[in-house]
Amino acid sequence: MMIMEDAKKLKRLVKSVWVFNWFNSCGFTEILPVVGSRWDMERFGMIPVASPRHADCLIIAGYQTEKSIRRAQRIYRQMPKPAVVIGLGSCSMSGGMYWDSYNTIKRLSDYIPVDLYIPGCPPRPEAIFGGIMKIVQKVKGNG
Amino acid sequence: MDEKDIIGKIEKKFGIKGRIFRERRISVKTESDGLIDLCRYLKGLGFGHLSTVSVTDFIGDGEYEILYFLWSYRDDLALIARTRISREEPSMDSVSGIWEEAQIHERELHELFGVEFRGNPDLSGLFLEGWDQKPPFRKDFDWREYVRRKYYRNDGRERGYFEVEK
Numbered sequence: 479m480m481i482m483e484d485a486k487k488l489k490r491l492v493k494s495v496w497v498f499n500w501f502n503s504c505g506f507t508e509i510l511p512v513v514g515s516r517w518d519m520e521r522f523g524m525i526p527v528a529s530p531r532h533a534d535c536l537i538i539a540g541y542q543t544e545k546s547i548r549r550a551q552r553i554y555r556q557m558p559k560p561a562v563v564i565g566l567g568s569c570s571m572s573g574g575m576y577w578d579s580y581n582t583i584k585r586l587s588d589y590i591p592v593d594l595y596i597p598g599c600p601p602r603p604e605a606i607f608g609g610i611m612k613i614v615q616k617v618k619g620n621g
Numbered sequence: 622m623d624e625k626d627i628i629g630k631i632e633k634k635f636g637i638k639g640r641i642f643r644e645r646r647i648s649v650k651t652e653s654d655g656l657i658d659l660c661r662y663l664k665g666l667g668f669g670h671l672s673t674v675s676v677t678d679f680i681g682d683g684e685y686e687i688l689y690f691l692w693s694y695r696d697d698l699a700l701i702a703r704t705r706i707s708r709e710e711p712s713m714d715s716v717s718g719i720w721e722e723a724q725i726h727e728r729e730l731h732e733l734f735g736v737e738f739r740g741n742p743d744l745s746g747l748f749l750e751g752w753d754q755k756p757p758f759r760k761d762f763d764w765r766e767y768v769r770r771k772y773y774r775n776d777g778r779e780r781g782y783f784e785v786e787k
Binding site for chain 2: 543544545548573578579580581583584
């Protein structure tokens with residue numbers, strides 16, 4: 479019984495996923511409905527924070543240019559570890575429609591350790607929540 | 622003033638024939654060394670707003686065409702001043718002394734087409750970082766080959782991999 483109580487207490491220590499958004503392509507318009515009242519990400523405890531130093535989760539949406547990926551790496555270095563990086567959309571996985579662009583990187587995980595990709599162009603809000611739920615389960619240790 | 626008045630004034634002053642290609646849209650073609658004088662005169666005519674500067678690469682002719690898109694709030698008219706320069710050593714006088722907003726447009730064109738704008742105070746890089754190729758918007762820049770070499774190598778990862786602190 480005591481062990482059960484301890485486990486309950488420990489579970490309470492698992493905090494909500496706080497998100498820092500690094501969007502410099504169309505990804506922001508895709509996550510806006512998630513932030514807004516219809517899908518409302520705060521009911522899952524996800525709060526967009528203003529500083530990467532407060533964030534547990536970095537969502538990188540869409541393609542990154544050669545210039546912006548350096549800033550993304552810098553943001554990742556500023557985040558307290560352990561941190562989770564989510565690549566949103568098909569551009570972050572393979573370049574997407576920018577597969578032959580001279581100035582965008584093609585695979586995000588070659589530059590930043592990515593934990594989870596959410597495919598789609600754009601991903602539906604349900605898919606984003608599905609990804610976040612996977613992260614939460616991983617943090618809780620049963621996923 | 623309407624289109625015909627402006628075209629008449631330009632023809633009287635410089636001997637260049639302008640063309641009305643649509644209602645309230647004028648196109649004026651000039652030599653590259655006379656462009657600065659023309660621009661200064663046009664600003665005096667009321668063309669106070671430079672919307673953008675654009676370059677077209679005519680690789681068959683060996684020339685760049687530079688276009689200056691002007692707007693007159695006084696007469697509600699658009700005017701395109703166009704000129705051609707050599708694309709081998711592209712160099713052009715800056716109009717940033719006439720329209721201040723030309724500075725950032727010329728900086729961009731310097732990066733993407735390699736045009737040297739004489740007199741522009743800052744032509745440093747804008748979008749591309751660490752770029753060591755020829756300007757990417759030139760038509761003889763084989764971007765698909767560049768992308769294949771840079772991003773789709775067979776030996777695994779792209780450059781710039783971020784090492785995780787363990």
